[in-house]
Amino acid sequence: MSNPVVTDAVVEVRDLQVAYGVDAPPVLEAVNLTVGRGDMTCIVGGSGCGKSTLLKSVIGLVPPRSGEVRLLGEPIHGLIETERDALLMRVGVMFQYGAMLGSMTVGENVGLPLQMHTDADAGLVDDVVAVWLERVGLSGAADKLPSELSGGMRKRAALARAMALEPEILFCDEPGAGLDPITGAGIDHLLLSLNERQGTAVVVVTHELLSIERLDGRLVMLDDGRVVFDGTAREARENERDDLHLFFNPG
Amino acid sequence: MELTPVDTDGRLRISGPCTVATAPGSTDLARHLLRDTAHNRITIDLSGLTHLDTVGAIWLRRLSALAAENDRELQLGDVPESLADFAATIRLASVSGPPADPQLKPGLLDRLGERAYEGVKAVMSFLYLASDLTWASVSALVDRKGVRPGTFVEQAIRVGADGLSIVAVILFLLGGVSTLQAAAQLRQFGANVLVADLLAIGITRELGPLMTAIMVAGRSGSAFAAEIATMKFTEEVDALRTMAIDPLRLVAVPKMWAMLLTVPLLTVLANFIGLAGGTLTGVLSLDISPSTFINRVQNALLLKDILTGLVKSVSFAWIITVVSVFRGLRFRGGAAGVGEATTSSVVTAIFAIIVLDLTWGMLFYLR
Numbered sequence: 319m320s321n322p323v324v325t326d327a328v329v330e331v332r333d334l335q336v337a338y339g340v341d342a343p344p345v346l347e348a349v350n351l352t353v354g355r356g357d358m359t360c361i362v363g364g365s366g367c368g369k370s371t372l373l374k375s376v377i378g379l380v381p382p383r384s385g386e387v388r389l390l391g392e393p394i395h396g397l398i399e400t401e402r403d404a405l406l407m408r409v410g411v412m413f414q415y416g417a418m419l420g421s422m423t424v425g426e427n428v429g430l431p432l433q434m435h436t437d438a439d440a441g442l443v444d445d446v447v448a449v450w451l452e453r454v455g456l457s458g459a460a461d462k463l464p465s466e467l468s469g470g471m472r473k474r475a476a477l478a479r480a481m482a483l484e485p486e487i488l489f490c491d492e493p494g495a496g497l498d499p500i501t502g503a504g505i506d507h508l509l510l511s512l513n514e515r516q517g518t519a520v521v522v523v524t525h526e527l528l529s530i531e532r533l534d535g536r537l538v539m540l541d542d543g544r545v546v547f548d549g550t551a552r553e554a555r556e557n558e559r560d561d562l563h564l565f566f567n568p569g
Numbered sequence: 570m571e572l573t574p575v576d577t578d579g580r581l582r583i584s585g586p587c588t589v590a591t592a593p594g595s596t597d598l599a600r601h602l603l604r605d606t607a608h609n610r611i612t613i614d615l616s617g618l619t620h621l622d623t624v625g626a627i628w629l630r631r632l633s634a635l636a637a638e639n640d641r642e643l644q645l646g647d648v649p650e651s652l653a654d655f656a657a658t659i660r661l662a663s664v665s666g667p668p669a670d671p672q673l674k675p676g677l678l679d680r681l682g683e684r685a686y687e688g689v690k691a692v693m694s695f696l697y698l699a700s701d702l703t704w705a706s707v708s709a710l711v712d713r714k715g716v717r718p719g720t721f722v723e724q725a726i727r728v729g730a731d732g733l734s735i736v737a738v739i740l741f742l743l744g745g746v747s748t749l750q751a752a753a754q755l756r757q758f759g760a761n762v763l764v765a766d767l768l769a770i771g772i773t774r775e776l777g778p779l780m781t782a783i784m785v786a787g788r789s790g791s792a793f794a795a796e797i798a799t800m801k802f803t804e805e806v807d808a809l810r811t812m813a814i815d816p817l818r819l820v821a822v823p824k825m826w827a828m829l830l831t832v833p834l835l836t837v838l839a840n841f842i843g844l845a846g847g848t849l850t851g852v853l854s855l856d857i858s859p860s861t862f863i864n865r866v867q868n869a870l871l872l873k874d875i876l877t878g879l880v881k882s883v884s885f886a887w888i889i890t891v892v893s894v895f896r897g898l899r900f901r902g903g904a905a906g907v908g909e910a911t912t913s914s915v916v917t918a919i920f921a922i923i924v925l926d927l928t929w930g931m932l933f934y935l936r
Binding site for chain 2: 374377378379402403404405406407409411413414415417418419420421430431433434435476479
C-alpha cells in the first residue's frame with residue numbers, strides 16, 4: 319500500500335476510532351488519512367465498511383471515540399461552536415439524497431449559506447444563485463420546491479448549495495447513488511470541473527466503479543472500518559489483493 | 570421424514586425429505602428420541618435423506634440445542650452426495666457438536682438500571698435543549714443572524730390564524746357545557762344566577778388557557794415534531810450543521826416566537842368565545858336575562874384571573890414548543906419514527922401542560 323506524501327493537507331485523520339454508543343463495537347478503527355489541497359480523492363468500499371461514518375466524523379457530525387480529525391488545519395471536534403462554524407463555512411457538503419430543505423425553494427436553498435453568512439443583499443444573492451444553478455444545469459428551477467425535482471436534479475441543486483460559499487474542500491456522499499448512468503456521469507463531470515477549474519479539493523464517498531474511473535483521483539479503500547489501500551486508481555487495479563481485485567472485477 | 574430411535578451404536582437415523590413441510594412437525598419426536606436414550610453422544614445418520622431445503626437444514630442444525638437440553642452431545646453425519654452442495658451453503662456441517670454457550674441476557678436489575686440511565690440522560694438532554702432554545706429565542710430578538718426573515722410571520726399564521734376556528738368552536742361548546750353542568754348543581758340550592766360567576770372564573774382561569782394549549786399541542790406541536798423529525802430523517806438537520814447554520818435558530822426560534830405571541834392571543838379569544846357560549850346557553854336554558862348574566866360575569870371577573878390565565882398560556886406555549894422540538898430532534902428510525910415523534914410530542918406536551926397548570930394553580934391560589 320502506497321502512502322502519498324501530502325504537503326498542504328486540508329484533511330488529516332490520525333488513528334480515528336468511531337463507535338455509535340459507549341459499549342458498541344467500533345465502526346472505524348485506527349483510520350489514518352490525509353487529503354491535500356486541490357486533491358480529488360475517492361473513498362471506496364463495500365456497504366457498511368464505514369465510508370459514510372468517516373465522512374460524518376471528518377465534517378464534525380459524529381464525534382470520535384479516540385484519535386484526531388483536522389480539517390483545514392483545525393481540530394474540528396475540539397473547537398468551540400463559533401470556531402467550528404467559521405471552519406465549516408470553508409467546507410461544502412453534498413449529502414447522499416441532497417438534504418435540500420423541503421420548506422424552501424431551490425433558489426432559497428442555494429442562497430441560504432450566502433444569506434446567513436455574508437452581508438450580500440437580496441439582489442446579489444439572487445444573481446449568485448442564478449449563476450450556480452446555471453452551472454449545474456438547473457436554470458429556471460430557482461422557484462421550484464425540492465419535491466418538484468427529480469433525484470438527479472436535487473443532487474445538482476445540493477451541489478450548487480454546497481458550492482455557494484466557494485469552499486476550499488467539498489465532500490460528497492454517494493453522489494451517483496440511485497441515479498441513471500447519464501445523470502451520474504453529469505454529476506461526476508461537475509465535480510471534475512470544480513476540482514480542475516477552481517482547485518477545490520473534492521472528497522467523494524462512493525462504491526460505484528464507473529464514477530471512480532471517471533474521477534480518476536486518489537483512491538482510499540476501507541474494509542471493516544480500516545484503510546486497506548491508499549493509492550491511485552491504477553495502482554488499485556493492478557494490486558493483487560483479493561478485496562481490491564474483487565472490487566474492480568465484481569463479475 | 571422418518572426418525573428411527575437411537576440404536577445401540579448411538580445413531581439416530583433421519584431419512585426421507587427433511588423440508589419445510591416435514592421438519593417443523595417432527596421437533597417433538599426428535600426431542601423425545603434424544604431424551605429417551607442411554608447414550609450421551611449421539612450421531613445423526615443423514616445418509617437416508619432424499620430432500621433438503623433451507624428450513625430442513627436449519628432444523629437439523631437446531632438438533633444440537635435439543636440434544637443439549639438433555640445433556641447430550643450431538644454429531645451430524647454426512648448428507649448424501651447429491652445434497653452436499655446445498656448443505657454446505659447452509660454450513661450444516663459446521664454446527665455439529667455441543668451448541669455455543671448462550672449469551673447472558675441482562676437481568677431485571679440490569680434492565681432497570683439501563684432504563685433509569687436512559688431516563689436521566691433524556692431529562693438532561695431536555696433541560697439542555699430547553700435552555701438552548703430559550704436563550705436562542707431571546708438572543709435572536711437582538712441579533713437576527715441565523716433567523717430567516719418572514720418565517721416568524723409564516724409560523725404565526727400557521728399556529729394562530731389557522732388554529733383560530735377550531736379553538737373558537739371547541740371553547741364555544743365547552744362554555745355551553747360548563748354552564749349546563751354548573752346549573753345542574755346550583756339549581757338544587759336555588760342559586761342559578763351564580764352560574765355566570767362560576768363560568769367567568771372557570772373559563773378565564775382554567776378552561777380557556779388549558780383547552781387552547783391542549784389544542785395547540787395537538788395541532789401545531791405535533792406538526793412541529795413531525796417537521797423536525799422528517800428533517801432529521803432526510804439529513805436536512807445535518808446539512809444545516811455542516812453549513813454552520815444553527816438548526817435551532819433557523820427552524821425552532823421562529824416557532825417559539827410564533828407560539829409565544831399567538832397562544833396568549835388565542836387564549837384571550839378563547840375566553841371571549843367560551844363566555845359567549847356559556848352566556849348564550851344560560852340565557853336560552855336557565856331563564857336568566859342576558860343583561861343579568863353579563864352583569865354577573867363582569868362583576869365576577871377579576872383582572873388577576875385574566876392575567877393568571879395569560880401567564881399560564883405563555884408558559885404553555887413555551888413548553889409545547891420545547892417538547893415538540895425535543896421530540897423531533899430525538900427522532901430515530903424511519904417513517905415509523907416520525908409517527909412516534911409526533912405522538913410522543915403530543916402526549917408529553919399535554920402531560921407537561923397539566924403539570925404546569927397545577928404548579929401555577931398552587932402558586933396563584935393556594936393560601
